[in-house]
Amino acid sequence: MDFDNLCVFWSFGMHIFKDSLMMEKWLLFNLPGSTETSLKTVLVVSDGLGDHPIPSLRGKTPLEAARTPTLDKLADEGTTGLVHVIAPGIPPGSDAGHLALLGYDPKSCYTGRGAFEALGAGISLQPTDIAFRGNFATVQSTRGKELRILDRRAGRHVPEGDELAKLVNRLSLPSSPDIEVIVKRTAEHRCVVILRGANLSQKIGDTDSHSRSDYVQKSIPLDSSEAAQYTASVVNELTREFHRILSASPINAERRKSDLPEANIVLLRGAGTLPEISSLKDLYGIRAACVAGGALYKGVARSVGMDILPVPGATAGYDTNAEAKAKAAAKTLSKHDFVFLHFKPTDSAAHDKNPQKKIEMTEKLDHLLSTLQSAIDRENTLIAITSDHSTSSLTGKHIGDPVPLLINGPRVRNDVVTRFSERACANGGLGHIVGKDLMPILMNYVGRTPKYGA
Ligand code: ZN
Ligand code: ZN
Numbered sequence: 001m002d003f004d005n006l007c008v009f010w011s012f013g014m015h016i017f018k019d020s021l022m023m024e025k026w027l028l029f030n031l032p033g034s035t036e037t038s039l040k041t042v043l044v045v046s047d048g049l050g051d052h053p054i055p056s057l058r059g060k061t062p063l064e065a066a067r068t069p070t071l072d073k074l075a076d077e078g079t080t081g082l083v084h085v086i087a088p089g090i091p092p093g094s095d096a097g098h099l100a101l102l103g104y105d106p107k108s109c110y111t112g113r114g115a116f117e118a119l120g121a122g123i124s125l126q127p128t129d130i131a132f133r134g135n136f137a138t139v140q141s142t143r144g145k146e147l148r149i150l151d152r153r154a155g156r157h158v159p160e161g162d163e164l165a166k167l168v169n170r171l172s173l174p175s176s177p178d179i180e181v182i183v184k185r186t187a188e189h190r191c192v193v194i195l196r197g198a199n200l201s202q203k204i205g206d207t208d209s210h211s212r213s214d215y216v217q218k219s220i221p222l223d224s225s226e227a228a229q230y231t232a233s234v235v236n237e238l239t240r241e242f243h244r245i246l247s248a249s250p251i252n253a254e255r256r257k258s259d260l261p262e263a264n265i266v267l268l269r270g271a272g273t274l275p276e277i278s279s280l281k282d283l284y285g286i287r288a289a290c291v292a293g294g295a296l297y298k299g300v301a302r303s304v305g306m307d308i309l310p311v312p313g314a315t316a317g318y319d320t321n322a323e324a325k326a327k328a329a330a331k332t333l334s335k336h337d338f339v340f341l342h343f344k345p346t347d348s349a350a351h352d353k354n355p356q357k358k359i360e361m362t363e364k365l366d367h368l369l370s371t372l373q374s375a376i377d378r379e380n381t382l383i384a385i386t387s388d389h390s391t392s393s394l395t396g397k398h399i400g401d402p403v404p405l406l407i408n409g410p411r412v413r414n415d416v417v418t419r420f421s422e423r424a425c426a427n428g429g430l431g432h433i434v435g436k437d438l439m440p441i442l443m444n445y446v447g448r449t450p451k452y453g454a
Contacts (some may be wrong), residue, residue: 014127018218020118027283027450032377039410039446041286041338041382042329044373045101046365047094048347050403050422054355062350062358062393063404064421068366070373071406071420074383078408081430083438085389089400092435094347097388098300102340103439104277112202112272113296118192120299121184125274130231133270134183134191135208136263137165139216139243147216147243147265149209151187154263161185164263168245169327175235186295193268195234196260201227208240208267216267242266279305280338284439284448291329292342293320301340314346318361322368330375337446343368350391359395382409382445385420386438405430405438411445 026198051061085092085100086107095116096106114131136158136394158164165185173179179197186192203222209215219235221228243265246252263330280288282305292302294316298308310404311328313321322343329339343365349358373383387403404425415429433441443449 023331028277034183035302038337039382040333040336040376040381041384041442041446042333042341042376043338043442044341044365044369044372044383044385045098046343046346046348046362046385046387048389048391048398049362049365049387050399050401051350051355051358052390052392052394052399052401054393057355057359061422062346062355063362064423065355066359066362066366066378068362068420070366070370071385072418074369074373074385074408075406075420075424076418077414078383078406078412079415079430080404080406080420080425080428081401082422082425082428083386083405083435084400084402084432084434085387087434088402091291091398092389093398094226094388095300097435098297099275099304100435101386101388101438102280102300102304103283103436104275104304105436109275109277111133111275112194113270114192115272115274116299116303117186117270118184118194118272118299119274120295120297121186121192123182123184123194125194126196127274127276127344128196128200129273130195130196130202131272132193132195132268134193134266134268136161136189136191136246137208137265137267138261138263138393139265140364148214149216149267151261152208155261156189157260158189158263160255160263161189161191164246164249165191167249167251168242168266171238171241173234173237173241173247173322175237179234181238189263191266191380192295193238193266195231195238200226200234201231202271202273203228204232204235204271206267206269206271207235208269210269216265219268226449231271239265239268275303277304280336281305284338284443286337286448287335288338288340289329289332289336290340290342291325291332292340292344293317294342294344297342297344306340307336316348318345318348318357320345322364323371326368326371327375330372333376333381341368341372346387347391350393351396352395353393355393379410382407382442384408384438384442390422402432405433407442407445409445 038077053059057065118131136154139147169183182194205220219232246265288306290306345361390401
């Protein structure tokens with residue numbers, strides 16, 4: 001290890017590596033040869049769990065207002081802290097937030113959301129592929145030949161989505177016949193779109209207006225490279241082809257007849273490429289698995305080499321089968337060293353600006369943990385519970401406030417905190433950490449973080 005090249009600085013009471021690639025290299029070359037332990041780890045991420053104090057809850061956050069006996073007991077017996085997932089004050093996106101919680105520095109390895117959605121949808125990406133998130137949408141041609149957006153989501157309910165995706169999957173672009181176009185529907189009105197071919201760049205703008213404009217946007221190059229200019233022109237031609245083919249489809253004739261908005265275009269956003277990162281197996285020697293409902297989380301998990309467990313009833317909605325997820329996570333610990341369990345509804349309730357729903361979903365999380373802890377071998381399992389960001393039930397948006405963290409397990413020092421909440425965890429034994437420091441902390445408890453120095 002070259003000490004001159006290592007930059008450490010004092011931040012939030014602990015040393016952290018300034019350069020995550022350096023951190024990755026250090027881990028790769030110093031992985032313990034034989035692990036001294038067979039301790040297992042479960043990391044539960046409740047999406048958007050932190051919140052603002054809510055006036056209608058008399059200044060409590062939904063987490064403080066919820067009845068959470070299991071979370072409180074785990075916090076009481078374990079250690080706690082606050083996590084600034086990306087950095088203090090930065091509101092994280094879910095993809096970047098999860099990368100950070102899994103030990104990667106999103107500032108150096110985040111390559112756009114589209115790639116994670118595609119991986120989560122089960123598509124194997126090649127390093128030069130450009131992946132987008134897509135929406136089937138409703139547009140209308142105007143005299144100026146611009147396409148006016150009538151509904152960004154084509155009414156949200158698009159049961160013919162699979163058939164529509166087939167119509168445009170593998171379509172041939174007149175000006176770029178050597179570019180392969182892959183379209184796969186994921187859920188409702190959503191799909192993923194992959195461009196495969198030479199000289200493509202992810203540095204291009206979206207065609208989705210994100211409700212900021214009434215018109216389909218022209219994709220523009222975001223840097224001066226030829227590849228970006230070329231890719232933007234490919235995307236604009238592709239958008240015209242989407243509209244031409246989908247408008248002529250009998251499916252849309254039927255939707256018109258039934259007074260449903262036509263799904264006559266695919267709007268694209270979040271261009272991304274496969275991130276070049278080492279797997280958790282390479283970094284820590286662990287076999288890791290993921291239990292999640294949403295494609296994005298499965299995609300992030302796949303990008304770091306996790307096995308994705310199919311769990312019936314596990315969705316990203318309020319109706320997700322929390323019991324089934326907990327049981328599946330516990331069961332797979334016989335085959336895996338590390339399980340990442342994702343719970344989405346806490347974030348959704350905050351996006352819906354519904355603090356009461358968030359309380360209800362936080363209590364559902366508590367039941368999940370009750371099932372989980374009685375299904376695992378507590379003597380030999382570390383449980384960590386945190387979130388990828390705070391989401392405000394007041395504004396409906398992700399915010400940069402830190403999230404609570406608790407770690408409970410056989411070798412964990414006990415701190416003075418007896419409850420699991422944003423306020424209580426501010427007094428925790430772990431203090432304040434940044435997201436990418438969580439994995440080394442967890443792996444230290446299970447004897448898998450290598451020694452630094454001689
Ligand atoms: Zn999230
Ligand atoms: Zn969110």
